Amino acid sequence: MLFTDLGLSEPILRAIAEEGYTSPTPIQAKSIPAVLKGGDLLAAAQTGTGKTAGFTLPILQRLTSSKASSGKRLLRVLILTPTRELAAQVQESVVTYGKYTGLKSTVIFGGVGANPQIKAIAGGLDILVATPGRLLDLMSQNCVSLKDIEILVLDEADRMLDMGFLRDIKKILAALPKQRQNLLFSATFSTEIKALADGLLNAPELIEVARSNSANEAIAQLIHPVDRTKKHPLLAHLIQSNDWKQVLVFTRTKHGANKLVTQLEKDGITSMAIHGNKSQSARTKALADFKAGKLTALVATDIAARGIDIDQLPHVVNYDLPNVSEDYVHRIGRTGRAGSNGVAVSLVCVDEHQMLKDIEKLIKQKLPQEVIAGFEPDPNAVAQPIQLRSQQHQQSRKPRPAGLGGAPAKKAPAKRSSPPKRSFNR
Incomplete structure (x- = not known):
């Protein structure tokens, strides 16, 4: 058609x-x-x-x-x-x-x-x-x-x-x-x-047009079990050892996003955060730099990242699993768009085991797990409670939750050399 x-x-x-x-x-x-x-x-x-x-x-x-x-x-x-x-x-x-x-x-x-x-x-x-x-x-x-x-x-x-x-x-x-x-x-x-x-x-x-609450089949999904204190070193290891050039990273909180950016920058990984507490210009610049390839990692909260549209984004990382299972589908949907393939990696600690079960129940599939050498989780670790999302929403309503605002970075006009028939996702 x-x-x-x-x-x-x-x-x-x-x-x-x-x-x-x-x-x-x-x-x-x-x-x-x-x-x-x-x-x-x-x-x-x-x-x-x-x-x-x-x-x-x-x-x-x-x-x-x-x-x-x-x-x-x-x-x-x-x-x-x-x-x-x-x-x-x-x-x-x-x-x-x-x-x-x-x-x-x-x-x-x-x-x-x-x-x-x-x-x-x-x-x-x-x-x-x-x-x-x-x-x-x-x-x-x-x-x-x-x-x-x-x-x-x-x-x-x-x-x-x-x-x-x-x-x-x-x-x-x-x-x-x-x-x-x-x-x-x-x-x-x-x-x-x-x-x-x-x-x-x-x-x-x-x-x-697709089964409700299902994950895109073009996205390869993988779980890396890890202790909560080793998530940052593992993320840096994955980015550097695999030479990832562009990765969208999701954290549960604004504070967590800021902290992770500071840690990644110390590792020599160019990063910026995008969340509701960032100024309008800072959010716009972060997304523009990420789209332009000036940043390796864009660290985002769920509210800020909703609707981010980046052509052929190769990697999404769930640094923290979302409290709401449906958000997992939204997050990993940032990659694998328009028929291209993508990889969604989740770093899961003992605190998040129930969240992982809820996600797997929602998407009706068991996600493959791979322990990375040097980052093996402690089998005796005890789970700690995670702040409920409703509390975060209460805190984020003033100012109202927001995405980037302003005009998104415009794509440079492409030199059309693609086949004549093409579908689009705008």
């Missing part, structure tokens, strides 16, 4: 072609026609499968094919995302593929000044991409009206619930017209997501 088979207009197809793409991914091939029909949609696909274009492309098509009833430019589409970084990526997709449509859009999120955002909204918009917190802030100041919204998108809805945004979402829903199209996109179909969908969606079309 080609994009030209999906009923998209020439201006949108031209923008897609300029990016070098001709073939949709499975989620795009199914969701684009569904959105164009005008009905509600509940879609699940693994991270990295192209959910963003699955809704941005048909939304652009719908807006260009039907003018606002008043003839004036009205805010007709609201796209909600859980983090700044995700919001910025969605906005980048809207701008990239809508550049010949004449539609106007902007993105709003916290952590930066509100005045430029208020000015952009006042100038007239067709599409608004927003995080819940900043949107509610501007709504409370009467700076944005949602009375003309025709299409609502909840992107990464599972993460929004996980981050405690359900109350904010309900406040926003109450300000929307009752008659509208609702699109809910999620990495998984959890019980909570199904409950949200039941209350939000009207006879939705259901799309699921």
